[in-house]
Amino acid sequence: MGPEVPGVGDVPGVADVPGVRGGRGGEAGVNLLNLRSHNAALVLDLLRTAGPAGISRLELAERTGLTPQAVSKITARLRAEGLAVEAGRRASTGGKPRTVLRLVPEAGHAVGLHLDRDELTVVLCDLTGAVVAERRASLGLGAGADAVVEGAAGEVEALIAGVSVLGVGVALPGPLDHVRGVLHRVTGFPEWDGFPLRDVLVGRLGVPVAVDKDTNAAALGIALGGGSGAGSGGGSFAYLHLGTGLGAGLVIGGGVHRGARTGAGEFGHQVIQLGGPVCGCGDRGCIEVLCLEAVGRGDVDEAARVMGVGAANLVGLLDIDLVLLGGRTVAGHPEAFVRGVRAVLGERARREGVGAGVPVRVASGGARGVAEGAAQLLLAPLFGRGEG
Known part of the structure; x- marks a missing residue:
């Protein structure tokens, strides 16, 4: 039997298993x-x-x-x-x-599970947040709840065979309710609306589970440094994630800002082109659809410019210290995205006469940054670093 560790079951937003103060393995x-x-x-x-x-x-x-x-x-x-x-x-x-x-x-481990729209990544992290094992698999988020839950649970069980774990942190596209672990109308997949993902996974896996948006999880991992050694470089930053969708994780004053209903960070659904193309959210002219369409036709510079416009809005609203970029699409063209976003922010700074623009760089963590951050949903509270 593994060692005992402090209070996972008392973490807000983490569903514990009745009669179990830890995880199976x-x-x-x-x-x-x-x-x-x-x-x-x-x-x-x-x-x-x-x-x-x-x-x-x-x-x-x-x-x-x-x-x-x-x-x-x-x-x-x-x-x-x-x-x-x-x-x-x-x-x-x-x-x-x-x-x-x-x-x-190695005295304790947590699982981080990233459910993207078309694939999943699951990592096993030790108490420092360092990844000690990893698995990837294809995933169809529109395949139905039963298939998705069973596929994800199977990958988690394969990863933790023979290991006792503190629990599983799950990160996926929003919107969702972080406190109750209930999904809302996930952009492009409205059939998930109202699904109690946290409680269903607790019943399936028999371990404590926390659920959060992918961008929030990634931002948490960056803010804490994680196993990848990433750091925010400032008290407030925005993590912009462009993959199959576009969202933001916001860290303000050193803590992840989720909002009263886990609604903060819906960055991709700012409307910047009235009457523009229809977005998956049902609105028109959102940054997300404009970015993804530009990427689809191979115009990465235009996608970066659009992302920069949205980043400039955030800088103007929140006066943040740093903009970090991540996600698989950014990973495919990191220099172009940094250059494009930086140019828009620099132009804004010149207009305002404030000198250099807010720094822009690629976030550490790479392809598994969201999954690592999801593991921190369980690890962070053990070290008094907020509620995860």
């Missing part, structure tokens, strides 16, 4: 220790960020503001549960050398 499952402790999460996060070099108990006390006695109790508990181990000794300014502790990354 090699054995009947993990009996998660529900520490419900902000202090324990602080210590775990510092152990995580310290990396293999580790951190001493005295440093933990200094950086958390906790008493040495409290830190000793917390670290003793984490060691007993296999989450932390000694990592040697470090010279001190006086007295005996300090023992340093480090996180045990």
